[in-house]
Amino acid sequence: MTPVRISIAAAIGSVLLILIVLELIRGRRLKERYALLWLVTGGVLLVLSAWRGGLNTIAGWLGVSGYPPAILFAAAIMFVIAVLLHYSTVLSRLTDDNVLLAQEVALLRARVDRLEAPPSPSSTGRPAD
Numbered sequence: 023m024t025p026v027r028i029s030i031a032a033a034i035g036s037v038l039l040i041l042i043v044l045e046l047i048r049g050r051r052l053k054e055r056y057a058l059l060w061l062v063t064g065g066v067l068l069v070l071s072a073w074r075g076g077l078n079t080i081a082g083w084l085g086v087s088g089y090p091p092a093i094l095f096a097a098a099i100m101f102v103i104a105v106l107l108h109y110s111t112v113l114s115r116l117t118d119d120n121v122l123l124a125q126e127v128a129l130l131r132a133r134v135d136r137l138e139a140p141p142s143p144s145s146t147g148r149p150a151d
Contacts, residue, residue, distance in 0.1 A: 024074045028091045032094050033072050036068035039063070067097060070097065
């Protein structure tokens with residue numbers, strides 16, 4: 023059975039996570055689409071930590087008989103891995119977009135330089151003296 027102190031500490035930690043995420047959303051420092059992942063995780067961890075019987079049942083299903091709160095740690099690790107994978111895909115897409123943007127800027131800069139360059143004597147159509 024999960025110790026009560028562990029359940030209380032995990033529940034407090036889950037509530038703090040949810041409150042921090044809500045504050046980051048309110049302060050516009052975290053976008054809603056990323057906040058949803060954090061809120062779901064905080065909610066799942068809160069349910070698992072508060073529902074001690076459910077945590078013990080899930081631990082039994084997964085074969086964790088020695089220390090059921092280890093399931094909380096495993097759930098948190100799986101969430102972190104999922105978030106890292108999501109951020110890696112976002113970062114990869116942004117890197118590709120950045121390369122395309124740099125190429126477009128270089129082409130536009132070359133065009134502006136060509137348009138702003140003073141005309142050379144041979145390009146005016148008049149013979150050079």
